[in-house]
Amino acid sequence: MEIIVLAALTISVVVTTCxxxxxxxxxxxxxxxxxxxxxxxxELMFCLxxxxxxxxxxxxxxxxxxxxxxxxxxVVSPLIIYWGMIKTENVNSQPIVxxxxxxxxxVAIIVSNIVLCIFTSSLLPANIESLPFVSIMxxxxxxxxxxxxxxxxxLVGLNMAENSFYPIFAESPLVLIPFMLALMVFVxxxxxxxxxxxxxxxxxxxxxxxxxxx
Amino acid sequence: xxxxxxxxxxxxxxxxxxxxxxxxxxxFLEPFFKKIGKIALLSGxxxxxxxxxxxxxxxxxxxxxxxxxxxxxxxxxxxxxxGIVTVAxxxxxxxxxxxxxxxEGRLKPTMYNFFxxxxxxxxxxxxxxxxxFGIYLFVELTVGVxxxxxxxxxxxxSTEAAFKYLIITAISALFVLLGTLIVFILAGNSDxxxxxxxPDIQTRLVENxxxxxxxxxxxxxxxxxxxxxxxxxxxxxxxxxxSTITINGFFCAEPIALxxxxxxxxxxxxxxxxxxxxxxxxxxLGLISMLSGALLAYPQKNFYRMLAYCSIDEFGHxxxxxxxxxxxxxxxxxxxxxxxxxxxxxxxxxxxxxxxFTSGTGETELLGGLLGKMNKTALSYVICALSLTGVPPLGxxxxxxLLYNAAYEFLLPLGGIAGAVLILLLLVSISMISFIFLIRxxxxxxxxxxxxxxxxxxxVHITMWLPTVVLAAVAILFxxxxxxxLSLIGVP
Numbered sequence: 001m002e003i004i005v006l007a008a009l010t011i012s013v014v015v016t017t018c019x020x021x022x023x024x025x026x027x028x029x030x031x032x033x034x035x036x037x038x039x040x041x042x043e044l045m046f047c048l049x050x051x052x053x054x055x056x057x058x059x060x061x062x063x064x065x066x067x068x069x070x071x072x073x074x075v076v077s078p079l080i081i082y083w084g085m086i087k088t089e090n091v092n093s094q095p096i097v098x099x100x101x102x103x104x105x106x107v108a109i110i111v112s113n114i115v116l117c118i119f120t121s122s123l124l125p126a127n128i129e130s131l132p133f134v135s136i137m138x139x140x141x142x143x144x145x146x147x148x149x150x151x152x153x154x155l156v157g158l159n160m161a162e163n164s165f166y167p168i169f170a171e172s173p174l175v176l177i178p179f180m181l182a183l184m185v186f187v188x189x190x191x192x193x194x195x196x197x198x199x200x201x202x203x204x205x206x207x208x209x210x211x212x213x214x
Numbered sequence: 215x216x217x218x219x220x221x222x223x224x225x226x227x228x229x230x231x232x233x234x235x236x237x238x239x240x241x242f243l244e245p246f247f248k249k250i251g252k253i254a255l256l257s258g259x260x261x262x263x264x265x266x267x268x269x270x271x272x273x274x275x276x277x278x279x280x281x282x283x284x285x286x287x288x289x290x291x292x293x294x295x296x297g298i299v300t301v302a303x304x305x306x307x308x309x310x311x312x313x314x315x316x317x318e319g320r321l322k323p324t325m326y327n328f329f330x331x332x333x334x335x336x337x338x339x340x341x342x343x344x345x346x347f348g349i350y351l352f353v354e355l356t357v358g359v360x361x362x363x364x365x366x367x368x369x370x371x372s373t374e375a376a377f378k379y380l381i382i383t384a385i386s387a388l389f390v391l392l393g394t395l396i397v398f399i400l401a402g403n404s405d406x407x408x409x410x411x412x413p414d415i416q417t418r419l420v421e422n423x424x425x426x427x428x429x430x431x432x433x434x435x436x437x438x439x440x441x442x443x444x445x446x447x448x449x450x451x452x453x454x455x456x457s458t459i460t461i462n463g464f465f466c467a468e469p470i471a472l473x474x475x476x477x478x479x480x481x482x483x484x485x486x487x488x489x490x491x492x493x494x495x496x497x498x499l500g501l502i503s504m505l506s507g508a509l510l511a512y513p514q515k516n517f518y519r520m521l522a523y524c525s526i527d528e529f530g531h532x533x534x535x536x537x538x539x540x541x542x543x544x545x546x547x548x549x550x551x552x553x554x555x556x557x558x559x560x561x562x563x564x565x566x567x568x569x570x571f572t573s574g575t576g577e578t579e580l581l582g583g584l585l586g587k588m589n590k591t592a593l594s595y596v597i598c599a600l601s602l603t604g605v606p607p608l609g610x611x612x613x614x615x616l617l618y619n620a621a622y623e624f625l626l627p628l629g630g631i632a633g634a635v636l637i638l639l640l641l642v643s644i645s646m647i648s649f650i651f652l653i654r655x656x657x658x659x660x661x662x663x664x665x666x667x668x669x670x671x672x673x674v675h676i677t678m679w680l681p682t683v684v685l686a687a688v689a690i691l692f693x694x695x696x697x698x699x700l701s702l703i704g705v706p
Binding site (some may be wrong): 120123125128138142145151154158161162165168169171172173176179180183186187190191193194195197198201202207210211 | 320347351354355358361362365370373374376377380381384385388391392395396398399400404422424425
């Protein structure tokens with residue numbers, strides 16, 4: 001793995017880790033944008049270099065597809081969620097686990113993934129060697145989703161989980177990228193639609209109070 | 215044979231849906247659209263049903279057998295034609311039901327029709343596509359659209375259910391994506407037929423068995439959560455009471471597409487790398503789902519929650535049968551079971567929808583004595599329920615018989631006669647539990663004395679009872695002539 005890719009993936013893991021502990025929805029949305037920007041930047045730079053080196057039309061298409069993918073995950077999705085926050089409220093809430101417990105779970109996730117990585121390193125094909133990073137980021141994003149009561153924070157966690165697949169997602173055929181982007185935007189819009197409607201129904205941004213059965 | 219019919223079956227609902235959304239900005243047309251909206255939906259689903267049925271003679275013709283659009287990896291043959299026709303039929307019948315049953319919800323009529331027709335298009339796409347990325351896109355879109363449709367119900371119940379559904383299924387879609395990407399990276403191709411028939415690709419896959427198994431596990435977990443199999447079923451018991459009565463009818467078609475998509479994703483890799491772990495995963499999930507579904511449905515007092523758990527039980531049966539990959543009749547048994555249970559469940563859900571429409575409650579304890587007032591609805595419900603539990607001479611009897619045959623054939627070489635009989639006894643016991651809670655629900659809802667609140671209750675409009683009577687007639691028809699459905703199902 002090249003050193004720049006390794007650095008980008010490490011920064012993304014650190015940003016995702018910060019997401020476990022931040023308090024407000026606004027901060028979490030910012031972290032989502034940073035995570036997506038960093039994780040996609042390396043691929044974008046590679047495409048830009050290829051374009052500048054004169055690979056022609058194919059390079060241009062490749063660059064625009066990668067740029068669209070990067071822009072969608074780093075700008076469009078966070079903006080959609082931000083719009084949802086404006087329509088509802090910027091919740092200032094702690095994760096449902098304490099900082100100490102969160103830290104223990106975090107360390108457990110990272111250590112178990114590193115152990116798994118050591119055991120599987122010889123099995124990994126060259127083009128999915130970033131899988132251990134994907135696995136760590138995905139686990140941390142699921143942790144964010146599982147430890148929040150604010151629906152927007154849960155949606156941010158979901159987007160972070162989706163972004164964590166970016167390194168292997170880059171291997172998918174170019175023709176699919178517009179469909180994938182449209183889907184990503186669609187899922188976020190659906191999520192925001194439901195959250196706004198639920199906020200109108202229940203008057204709160206805590207999913208613990210969305211208990212119709214009570 | 216190269217044919218555009220598979221493509222047309224996707225384009226018809228999609229183009230009609232887009233036509234609806236184009237009308238959405240013209241607010242002054244809204245009163246007019248309110249009058250014709252339901253008929254427009256009915257014509258969209260009707261045209262799709264006609265297109266689906268028009269493919270049947272070609273598929274049954276021994277000289278043609280396959281209709282394909284290879285550029286888009288769309289294929290129709292005996293593996294999926296029964297599913298396509300059943301999905302289109304459920305949509306058509308529920309659209310008839312929709313005419314009187316649908317009241318205004320969160321979505322405007324144009325958007326409501328757009329999402330329903332898109333939902334139909336996605337499910338047909340899921341059945342037709344044999345491309346890994348195509349399947350992933352259709353799975354995610356199907357789930358996204360169904361979340362919107364759950365949220366359509368204006369009651370408070372729907373938003374919580376829709377949000378739970380969105381989160382669980384969005385995470386599960388990531389598993390499907392991971393599996394898809396792993397296979398694509400290893401194989402260098404995303405067409406399932408190419409993967410199955412190219413020795414070079416097969417060699418590359420077999421050289422990486424751990425990753426192949428990881429991909430298959432991702433498919434099973436991802437689609438298992440979308441289907442609602444135990445232990446990923448958390449969203450299902452909330453979605454049924456949270457959706458409108460019509461949407462619940464449309465949802466009955468969803469498992470056909472998702473379960474057959476799961477089979478399409480698992481079977482090729484079992485052929486390439488026949489690991490018993492794949493069978494264990496499928497059969498294990500199926501068994502746990504049917505057992506948990508039946509046991510959890512038993513104590514339910516709300517009939518929608520009862521049907522939700524009953525659905526988990528039925529999904530478990532289908533996955534169990536389809537997962538017996540070494541048995542020669544597992545595919546036929548699994549698919550027959552799936553089609554029959556989807557149709558019967560539609561009949562039951564629409565009948566109970568009519569009860570909800572009349573009484574305004576889903577609590578069985580508040581109901582009773584509706585047999586005399588809603589005799590057609592009651593008759594349809596009991597016939598569909600009896601068919602679902604496998605009582606002869608209804609269609610469900612053959613579904614159970616085929617399933618038990620497949621299970622016996624699979625288990626005999628593994629556990630001997632004793633082991634096979636033991637598992638068969640377990641399966642029969644699960645069916646008995648289903649029989650008890652379904653008949654009990656009929657007794658509570660339709661028999662006994664009428665409560666004061668239901669004194670004025672009367673049979674629903676013909677557009678609401680007719681689809682349920684048709685489905686009850688299908689149960690009898692499949693019982694007397696099971697070959698009608700069996701002739702549409704072929705071994706892969």
